[in-house]
Amino acid sequence: MAVTEPRRIYSGSRIPSPVPTLLQVATDVEDPEDILQVNFGPNHPSTHGVLRLVVDLSGERVVGLRAVIGYLHTGFEKNMEQKTWWKAITYPERIDYVSFQNNELVFVLAIEKLLELEVPPKATWMRMLLCELNRIHSHLVFLGTSALELGAISMFWYCFRERDLVLDLSELATGMRMHTRYFQAGGLAEDIPRGFEAECRKFVEWMPKALDDYEAILSRNEIWLERTRGIGLLSADDAIALGQSGPVLRASGVDWDLRRDRPYLAYPALDFNVPVYPNGDVYDRYLVRMDEMRESVRIVEQCLDGMPEGPWTADDRKVVLPPRHELHTSMESLIHHFKIVTEGYRVPEGEVYVTVESARGEMGCFVVSDGGPRPWRVKFRAPSFVALEATATTMTNALVADMIAIVGSLDSVMGEVDR
């Protein structure tokens, strides 16, 4: 059985030259007569949205490749410049609609850094909890769709069953299944509801069993192994040169996780492992994500255990909405409420770059403020965007059938790529 065969990653660099993201047909090797150019996407179910790959095929081999993006460009960054800080928080979630909670977090952290605002510990811990639930959600979508594309339709149903549990928890805590806008500058939008902890504990108990089931279906499945092992290779040096981050980087043997190495929130207080696998293929990316889900479950459990008591949002009336009941009795509160909702709060002049480890990798947010109520410039460093830069390198010598597995393993969300 193929399982015991050692896999070897290539040596040297495979990044195409002169354009690192464009695999050009080697005309000295390939006969131009044999080459067929095929458009893969933008409307193809296996491209995870509207990715278009222009592929040069020689028989079944990929000999040339060009990724074309931009079909989902909606100008989020331009839009955010027109909104007040307070209203702009709803945008980042919609950029990456699978890893929404982490995106919301990165923008809120950027605002708080400019405001130099202290966030109460309860809010910090709840943020970690929801971000880890969101990571599980994102990886479940990855696993379900990738397996579906390789023919394992039952995986899709199982993964989406557990995904729904996560969304139920999200709905319970925030009122929304997705795009919660639950984090805001200063803390959370509402207190954690009663009953959340009990429901969340049920999930924490259930999820490892579900993960065992997934592994029972896939990890020793001959078809899955044949389709994923040794496919879509990316070496550690190439991964760093191409700016890959998150599970793709860790599956190439680079031990790097922003949660541990450049900590934010209260991650240093938690005990978790960073899974790293050395082979840089589709199978290792799958393994990294499976292990990360287990770690995330552990983190959620630790967050539940360590959840501090106290306020859920900073007591800063210039930034945070006053409690609703005060509006009927306090003139001051009414004024603050009115000012924040109409004009928005002001953020001091400055520029910051904040990164978090989203489900897809390094999610960065660069924010410039001129001291006014609206951001001057917001830019997201989208890990999906960067992941697609690796298509040319990972698909060197690939077969056309492997392309689907490779695109799936890079786990790009086109909303985030095109913004």
Add this chain to the structure above:
Amino acid sequence: MVERREVLGETTLVVDPARIVEACVHLRDEEGFNFLSDITPVDYLGWGESEVAGYYGTSLGRGLGPQSAQGFARTPDPKPARFALNYHLLSIPGAQVVRVQVWLEDGQSVQSVVEVWPTADWHEREAFDMMGIVFDGHPNLTRILMEDDWEGHPLRKDYPIGGEPVRFSGDE
């Protein structure tokens, strides 16, 4: 290097645009910044033209009494040129970050860093597409998010919101 700033715990190195590649190679090889996170262009057209009222803090900075104190109106500090390009670098496994900044006037081009970090390819194409910054020596500087025949650069401050020409209208 022109200037070094430390604000809010972030280091910014302002570099002469003509020597950006030299600076990047030095940072990569000598200082260990082997990972390019991001290239962000910012358009400062109209920056500081209107005074920002009700500024949060004081004209000298923050710390006017308690947290959330309201300070004076002031004009934001002037910027040296219209465009800023911010290169966010990271060192793995050193876990250091640094921001390299170059300032460009409209129409001024800058040397591409694709040779230094291959990942700069798409970041520079995006900066060109969205802001119209030209990177000399980039092997494939074409639009990436907008269509190839798009006019203008949408993230510039003088680019209007809405009102783009309707395609496939009856006149065509």
